[in-house]
Amino acid sequence: MRTVGQSIKRVDAYEKVSGRAKFTDDLIPKHCLTAKVLHAPIASGIVASIDTSEAEALEGVVKVVTFRDVPKHTYPTPGHPWSVEPSHQDTADRRLLTGRIRYYGDDVAAVIAEDEVTASRALKLIRTEYEEYAPVLHPRDAMKGTIPPVHEEHPDNILAKSSYEIGHVDDALSQADAVLSESFRTPIVQHCHIEPPISYAYMEKDRIVVVCSTQIPHIVRRVIGQALGIPWGKVRVIKPYIGGGFGNKQEVLYEPxxxxLTASVGGRPVKLELSREETFTNTRTRHSIEYDLTAGVTKDGKILAKDMKAYSNQGAYASHGHAIAANGATAWRHLYDVKNIRADAYTVYTNAPVGGAMRGYGIPQFCFVSECLMDDLACKISMDPLKFRELNLYDGYFEDPVLTPLAANTNGVRECMRRGADYIHWEEKRSLYQNQSGNIRRGVGMALFSYKTGVWPISLEISGARLILNQDGSVQLQTGAAEIGQGSDTVFTQMAAEVLGLSPDDVHIQSFQDTDITPFDTGAYASRQTYISGTAVKECAELLKEKILTYARTLVAEEYRDQELSLYDKQILCGRKPVLSLEELAFHSYYSRTSSAAITSDVSRQIKKNTLAFGACFAEIEVDLKLAKIKILDIINVHDSGKIINPQLASMQVHGGMSMGIGYGLSEQMLLDEKTGRVLNGSLLDYKLPTMMDSPDLHLDFVELEDPTGPFGNKALGEPPAIPPAPAIRNAFLHATGIPVNEIPLSPQRVFEALKKADLI
Amino acid sequence: MRTVGQSIKRVDAYEKVSGRAKFTDDLIPKHCLTAKVLHAPIASGIVASIDTSEAEALEGVVKVVTFRDVPKHTYPTPGHPWSVEPSHQDTADRRLLTGRIRYYGDDVAAVIAEDEVTASRALKLIRTEYEEYAPVLHPRDAMKGTIPPVHEEHPDNILAKSSYEIGHVDDALSQADAVLSESFRTPIVQHCHIEPPISYAYMEKDRIVVVCSTQIPHIVRRVIGQALGIPWGKVRVIKPYIGGGFGNKQEVLYEPxxxxLTASVGGRPVKLELSREETFTNTRTRHSIEYDLTAGVTKDGKILAKDMKAYSNQGAYASHGHAIAANGATAWRHLYDVKNIRADAYTVYTNAPVGGAMRGYGIPQFCFVSECLMDDLACKISMDPLKFRELNLYDGYFEDPVLTPLAANTNGVRECMRRGADYIHWEEKRSLYQNQSGNIRRGVGMALFSYKTGVWPISLEISGARLILNQDGSVQLQTGAAEIGQGSDTVFTQMAAEVLGLSPDDVHIQSFQDTDITPFDTGAYASRQTYISGTAVKECAELLKEKILTYARTLVAEEYRDQELSLYDKQILCGRKPVLSLEELAFHSYYSRTSSAAITSDVSRQIKKNTLAFGACFAEIEVDLKLAKIKILDIINVHDSGKIINPQLASMQVHGGMSMGIGYGLSEQMLLDEKTGRVLNGSLLDYKLPTMMDSPDLHLDFVELEDPTGPFGNKALGEPPAIPPAPAIRNAFLHATGIPVNEIPLSPQRVFEALKKADLI
Incomplete structure (x- = not known):
């Protein structure tokens, strides 16, 4: 391969570095109105009365709408593919605005004004009275039942429950030499993308156009249609460049x-941009999940059985719902060869802010607890945690017992582990840090993970691409897949260039998605794009090549017409001999009076495959006991994501994910007031997102086994890097101090409490 | 047919009436720079010196470029399809800016500034000295040779000459009972579209994007590539709604x-909008053509032979060049069955403003002179002009002897003539106004014409369309053809709806063309779109329907799978029985986990057909001898344009064309100073464009013979309405006064001179 596998420069690098790339806010038309949302100051209750007359009377206010004005039906918001099967459709449990308040900040009304200041002033002039109920914030509390329930349709507040058992867990546990039961809890965290959710909407004829910062333009179209109860063809969604999403924009937030709002003011353009504070409270979070885990092992280190109970805090609305907790329950079956496995997962409505998709989709939570368990089990039988994992890992190929064709078509996890251990000097340091004393303690820890690539067979996988051959032999490439900063435009460019034998400079990718024009694709999530959308791009390029070569037969000299032709470096080749330039062929396709037709290809493909990616993280940390502070001395992620399409971009992806994983492990947590349900630290000042100053040097490596199902041997990479750092750090802390902490983040407060409890300070 | 043939409302009606439709100027980005062009104040000469230092020093000036800075190669500007055959390529005779001045106002330099006022001030600070040559303004003067010639490559100033003879003209003339020789001249006129030429340009990565008001986005892309000498794939052209073109925007004017300019300031956005005065002088005009015609007739009214010499005033640059004069020479072979025909046509460079495409493309000039000749011949043998035409018209089908397959596949001209004569009470009024006296004289006159549909086989005809089936069974339609106010978006919507059995409300057409995305089509000109692009739209819809029905077979009940299925009213029918809704099918195509793929069709078609449209105009006028003023009492155009797709839109098209034809006949003329070549009346104040107040009630009728080659039986209608009014009015004046005036416009000045010369005043 000439282009795939090369670190070509990002195709949007110049535009982004020079500030020329257009984001939603750069495109806002002149005379755009501004909308702002009135949020309830209680976490549970109803609006007893609302009076908008003063707000409406304010000069510059164009319209005030309340929950009384919006359609009465409910709609779903998550960025899942829809389905013809009702059982595969998402829970429709919200309206555009609500008089039944379900979390602190729920949306009651909206103001449209000529400018932002007027809109803000008008919000304050809306007079509301609330009837308040006691909020419930934790899933196991909510499961006991509340009066009223968060949603009437779910009296026990359980949105969904799933269970499975493979083998005979209880029997196996009874035969184990050692059984360990532990409880864990992961925090609510927020994505903290740079660009807050923003959209502007207007009407063209009788259709509504929404330009917005989203990962899923085609899904936004569908959900707007559902929310407003209008035919989906009456909606057009345009996605410019976006400033990050991390899953929060894999949800249809305020676009509907x-x-x-634009429809309610006759189609005048309306802008709706969330503040950072609203982004924290009113968008989505990573679910907090509580786990009870039990496992039984033999004394020589073989896991006989394991059992998981998971309680996912869904917050006030269904959003992605049970899919997050279920994803962990599925992953519970992978990676380690255990014959007896059981899982019960609950997703529970509470009055907390809403949990949704976030990079890793349940696996950062699951991996944290299961990799903690691995170290704790190893500890229990006094075995080196790496050796313990080696004894239990699947070797090579394995398949999911339930979800066909989900499988480890290639499995590089052992090699990832070997390289990570070598890098961190595992054996040496495990023994070096065995018996420490003094204020400074060091430790090394590790974690492994597996991750699906896309969502088949749980949900539909479908993608499309279109190519147009230009007069100069260059091509335009359109995909429905979304560039969200991860570099997908660049890798698609490489893929098309690879198949067509072109330089990437001759592939002009259209970065904007416009649902009226763009091939259908469900969007950027589930680490699916390089694998799923990449397959569509590859097939689209192959079809274009076939059309080019077919046309070439009508143009080349007689002697070459019946021979095999190929395309490389803008030349039609017969064997190695150039027999026609691509430019001349393209020129004929547009301008031959004998026979011309523009050469294009437009494909839409359902893709029924999946494959597991793997990886490992190794961290070396230093604990300052008196400061109760953890410092990362060294950290490495090693990924088996199959063939790497663009090593430079992939490295950046890993760096970003590792930072996120480190924040998850050490500092990030959205705190709620236990009494009111209010977010206590909903700003970038108070929420402890790691900055450049907090980040250690990040190291990484790739094990490049070519996956037979990936379009170029590739598999998931987008989300995985964020998964293993938190458990690796926690396990290093265990190594350094001997203390197993079962809740993150390992903030100074929590470390202090743990050290105190262990009498280390 | 359910939709084709109906007067549905324009699809852009609401957007345009409400002011919401976006034109280029509405889209100009914030912080856009403004460019202005320095025009030479002489008609022929060279720039002896140029000093831009003062202009560059002005605050707010970003850059000044002169003819010294632009690429040295020449490029062509007309909106013709390009060709792989050099003989079919247009003349490349201009640079972006020039030091050799060829007409008064030629482009010497350009200023880019932060704002318009600064740009204007800077223009005045550029110091220039010119060496002046004597300008030549008339073709027959120019053909004598000038020193230097207008272009060095053409020492005799003849850009092109074409000749043909069918039969033996001189022999036939010698056998005629009467021979008439006359000379004619048509004026230079201007299009007077509401929106002046405007563009803004910027760079994306290493590509140049130009948003502009054009009829031919894909051709603008190509010409920019040629003008700058860069690969055509590096150029992207976007066409929003445009405020009229009439052929002036079938030329690539200032976009290159x-x-x-944007490339010279590192890709910053630059706006370049022409003033009305620049639009008159520096864009294109309808050619003034001088004709010498001779014809011989028998005394019983049969034309034996006819001969034409045409001298077309090209002005300073080739533009569409000889194609305009040649188009008249071709039409000279049509309509009337004459066995001996000769034509010699010259297109001659002068120092006048540049002639280009304008609605009718040489036929308004040709039709004026040939229909004057018809009346004058009838007069000479004392025959009624209608009867004389009847005797000579082809009956039904005829074909062009040279340009295969150009033919009258259907020929309704006799029926057009009959209906027009009935309407105007021809026989009654011809005799009623026979012998008038007094100050007020009345007359009725007529004219016929034929008109090609598109440009095949002279040039390439190619068009494309793309359709996407939405989840709700509605479709998006993209065409490369350009809505320029003529209503093409509406008729394409009707065509797609017709084939797909949809309501037009369920066809969402994309009005913007974007050469990166839009199917390839050469644009709006030659009355080609409904016929050529319409064929692509029809085939695209048929392909979509076929794909829909193929997919339907996988979804309908077993018993219907092998039967013939059809699509109507959003239902899949077996016979007349609905067996599946289109919405359900569409829904499955997106969301079936069993088998889904978005259903689209994307076609590009070369179209090798042509057909002649016909029509007649009848006018009744009143001449006030003392005021030397003509008043139109009644006027009707009757068109044979085949099947009418949308009668209401077609009527509006005819109204617009008739107004243009009336202006051509009565008032419009761009006047040049004979000494300097300067345009004397280059503003809408001085140039006498008819206004609403000048326009009589306009009447029209359609003879709807279904053309077998038209996609829906249709043929050319866009340009024809402008063709026959001028000669009909002139012939009515002849009837009223007995005076044959062989030059238009019949302005009061010219009428006064004619009446004076004839001793009528």
Whole structure:
């Protein structure tokens, strides 16, 4: 391969570095109105009365709408593919605005004004009275039942429950030499993308157009149609460059409300941008999940059985719902060869802010607890945790017992582990740090993970691409897949260039998605794009090549017509001999009076495959006991994501994910007031997102086994890097101090409490 | 047919009436720079010196470029399809800016500034000295040779000459009972579209994007590539709604300069909008053509032979060049069955403003002179002009002897003539107004014409369309053809709806063309779109329907799978029985986990057909001898344009064309100073464009013979309405006064001179 596997420069590098790339806010038309949302100051209750007359009377206010004005039906918001099967459709449990308040900040009304200041002033002039109920914030509390329930349809507040058992867990546990039961809890965290959710909406004829910062333009279109109860063809969604999403923009947040607002003012353009504080409270979070885990092992280190109970805090609305907790329950079956496995997962409504998709989709939570368990089990039988994992890992190929064709088509996890251990000098340091004393303690820890690539067979996988051959032999490439900063435009460019034998400079990718024009694709999530959308791009390029070569037969000299032709470096080749330039062929396709037709290819493909990616993280940390502070001395992620399409971009992806994983492990947590349900630290000042100053040097490596199902041997990479750092750090802390902490983040507060409890300070 | 043939409302009606439709100027980004062009104040000469230092020193000036800075190669500007055959390529005779001045106002330099006022001030600070040559303004003067010639490559100033003879003209003339020789001249007129030429240009990565008001986005892309000498794939052209073109925007005017300007300031956005005065002088005009015609007739009214010499005033640059004069020479072979025909046509460079494409493309000039000749011949043998035409018209089908397959596949001209004569009470009024006296004289006159549909086989015809089936069974339609106010978006919507059995409300057409995305089509000209692009739209819809029905077979009940299925009213029918809704099918195509793929069709078609449209105009006028003023009492155009797709839109098209034809006949003329070549009346104040107040009630009728080659039986209608009014009015004046005036416009000045010469005043 000439282009795939090369670190070509990002195709949007110049535009982004020079500030020329257009984001939603750069495109806002002149005379755009501004909308702002009135949020309830209680976590549970109802609006007893609302009076908008003063707000409406304010000069510059164009319209005030309340929960009384919006359509009465409910709609779903998550960025899942829809389905013809009702059982595969998402829970429709929200309206555009609500009089039944379900979390602190729920959306009651909206103001449209000529400018932002007026809109803000008008919000304050809306008079509301609330009837308040006691909020419930934790899933196991909520499961006991509340009056009223968060949603009437779910009296026990359980949105969904799933269970499975493979083998005979209880029997196996009874035969184990050692059994360990532990409880864990992961925090609510937020994505903290740079660009807050923003959209502007207007009407063209009788259609609504929404330009927005989203990962899933085609899904936004569908959900607006559902929310407003209008035919989906009456909606058009345009996605410019976006400033990050991390899953929060894999949800249809305020776009439907904005669509409703523009329609309510006759189609005048309306802008709706969330503040950072609203982004924390009113968008989505990574679910907090509580786990009870039990496992039984033999004394020589073989896991006989394991059992998981998971309680996922869904917050006030269904959003992605049970899929997050279920994803962990599925992963519970992978990676380690255990014959007896059981899982019970609950997703529970509470009055907390809403949990949704976030990079890793349940696996950062699951991996944290299961890799903690691995170290704790190893500890229990006094075995080196690496050796313990080696004894239990699947060797090579394995398949999921339930979800066909989900499998480890290639499995590089052992090699990832070997390289990570070598890098961190595992054996040496495990023994070196065995018996420490003094204020400074060091430790090394590790974690492994597996991760699906896309969502088949749980949900539909479908993608499309279109190519147009230009007069100069260059091509335009359109995909429905979304560039969200991860570099997908660059790797698609490489893929098309590879198949067509072109330089990437001759592939002009269209970065904007416009649902009226763009091939259908469900969007950027589930680490699916390089694998799923990449397959569509590859097939689209192959079809274009076939059309080019077919046309070439009509143009080349007689002697070459019946021979095999190929395309490379803008030349039609017969064997190695150039017999026609691509430019001349393209020129004929547009301008031959004998026979011309523009050469294009437009494909839409359902893709029924999946494959597991793997990886390992190794961390070396230093604990300052008196400061109760953890410092990362060294850290490495080693990934088996199959063939790497662009090593430079992939490295950046890993760096970003590792930072996120480190924040998850050490500092990030959205705190709620236990009494009111209010977010206590919903700003970038108070929420401890790691900055450049907090980040250690990040190291990484790739084990490049070519996956037979990936379009170029590739598999998931987008989300995985964020998964293993938190458990690796926790396990290093265990190594350094001997203390197993079962809740993250390992913030100074929590470390202090743990050290105190262990009498180390 | 359910939709084709109906007067549905324009699809852009609401957007345009409400002011919401976006034109280029509405889209100009914030912080856009403004460019202005320095025009030479002489008609022929060279720039002896140029000093831009003062202009460059002005605060707010970003850059000044002169003819010294632009690429040295020449490029062509007309909106013709390009060709792989050099003989079919247009004349490349201009640069972006020039030091050799060829007409008064030629482009010497350009200023880019932060704002318009600064740009204007800077223009005045550029110091220039010119060496002046004597300008030549008339073709027959120019053909004598000038020193230097207008272009060095053409020492005799003849850009092109074409000749043909069918039969033996001189022999036939010698056998005629009467021979008439006359000379004619048509004026230079201007299009007067509401929106002046405007563009803004910027760079994306290493590519240049130009958003502009054009009829031919894909051709603008190509010409920018040629003008700048860069690969055509590096150029992207976007066409929003445009405020009229009439052929002036079937030329690539200032877009290449603007592309050059943005590139010269590192890709910052630059706006270049022409003033009305620049639009008159520096864009294109309808050619003035001088004709010498001779014809011989028998005394019973049969034309034996006819001969034409045409001298077309090209002005300073080739533009569409000889194609305009040649188009008249071709039409000279049509309509009337004459066995001996000769034509010699010259297109001659002068120092006048440049002639280009304008609605009718040489036929308004040709039709004026040939239909004058018809009346004058009838007069000479004392025959009624209608009867004389009847005797000579082809009956039904005829074909062009040279340009296969150009033919009258259907020929309704006799029926057009009959209906027009009935309407105007021809026989009654011809005799009623026979012998008038007094100050007020009345007359009725007529004219016939034929008109090609598109440009095949002279040039390439190619078009494309793309359709996407939405989840709700509606479709998006993309065409490369350009809505320029003529209503093409509406008729394409009707065509797609017709084939797919949809309501037009369920066809969402994309009005913007974007050469990166839009199917390839050469644009709006030659009355080609409904016929050529319409064929692509029809085939695209048929392909979509076929794909829909193929997919339907996988979804309908077993018993219907092998039967013939059809699509109507959003239902899949077996016979007349609905067996599946289109919405359900569409839904499955997106969301079936069993088998889904978005259903689209994307076609590009070369179209090798042509057909002649016909029509007649009848006018009744009143001449006030003392005021030397003509008043139109009644006027009707009757068109044979085949099947009418949308009668209401077609009527509006005819109204617009008739107004243009009336202006051509009565008032419009661009006047040049004979000494300097300067345009004397280059503003809408001085140039006498008819206004609403000048326009009589306009009447029209359609003879709807279904053309077998038209996609829906249709043929050319866009340009024809402008063709026959001028000769009909002139012939009515002849009837009223007995005076044959062989030059238009019949302005009061010219009428006064004619009446004076004839001793009627």
């Amino acid at each position: 409300l904005n669509a409703f | 300069l603007n592309a050059f």
